[in-house]
Amino acid sequence: MVTSGQEQPARSTRERLIEAGIRLLEEVGPEALRARTVAAKIGASTMAVYTHFGGMNALLDAVAAEAFARFGAALDVPETDDPVADFFVAGNAYRTYALANPQRYRLMFGLVSPQTTHPAALNLSTPGAPVESTVGTTSFNQMMHLVERMIEAGRIRADPVADIAGRLWSLVHGIVLLEITGYLGHAEHAVTNILGPATTDLLVGMGDERSRIEQSMVHARERLTKA
Structure with a gap:
């Protein structure tokens, strides 16, 4: 030290x-x-x-590997007894990192010209597919850990953890990317009118109660306000 x-x-x-x-x-x-x-x-x-x-x-x-390492560090949020609130806090960290480092985010996910792309780190579409690179696996494992905790708490149904993590990551990634490219207007609109409701609807579809999700959002906001 x-x-x-x-x-x-x-x-x-x-x-x-x-x-x-x-x-x-x-x-x-x-x-x-x-x-x-x-x-x-x-x-x-x-x-x-x-x-x-x-x-x-x-x-x-x-x-790209270093960018993913810093991304993973940003997503490493403290755990509480409300795993859904923890997911929202991690989601805020995800969005904050991407918006603060848009070019870095493009490189991390291969959204660049052919000569600057790197091999895909994960195959989320095929169960058991080999992972060719460790780039991005830590971040995805963090997402799966959050999913496991939400399942254990009885908040969402017990679908395969990797599938749920893929759904959640796809949702957040797609919305954040649209925000980076300017298609979702000002920041507050993107969060309150798009990302928040879309995430809530997905979690409700997975078995959670809308009232409990709203309470978890309150917990997450309180933590972010104090940070």
Whole structure:
């Protein structure tokens, strides 16, 4: 542990390149990232990208992995005795991260030009399908844990956990992406008129009671107000 007054250990060139890639990603977008510009950001030559990553595509994969790691950290919310409220707090963290880092979000989910895409991390449509990459699996596991807790609390029916997590992730992802691209108007409208009601309707369809969901929303708002 580093205490006050102690120096942080120097980051490696690889770590500095990833951090530079993340910063430039938000400034210019993934399609405009070049080995030369990323290397220049840390005062290195273009060769540094090839020495540590073998090329720009591998650096972009590393940037996506780091973006997902930070995404997962944002979704790691404290657990309470109300798992649905916990889900709403995590959902707010999801949306906040995506809106604050739109270019990073595009890269994470492959919403970029063909030359900058990375292999899909998960196959949500085929039960038992092999996972080819660990990118994104931690975030999905966090979603499944929330689902498991909602099932154990008797709030929703016990469909396969991965299926429910996929439904919830698809709903939040789709709405957030539409918000990022400007199709849902101002932020308050997107939450109060679209995301909130859609999530409530899905949970009601899964067996929860609308009145209990509304109370969980109140609990979530109280936590977010205090944060």
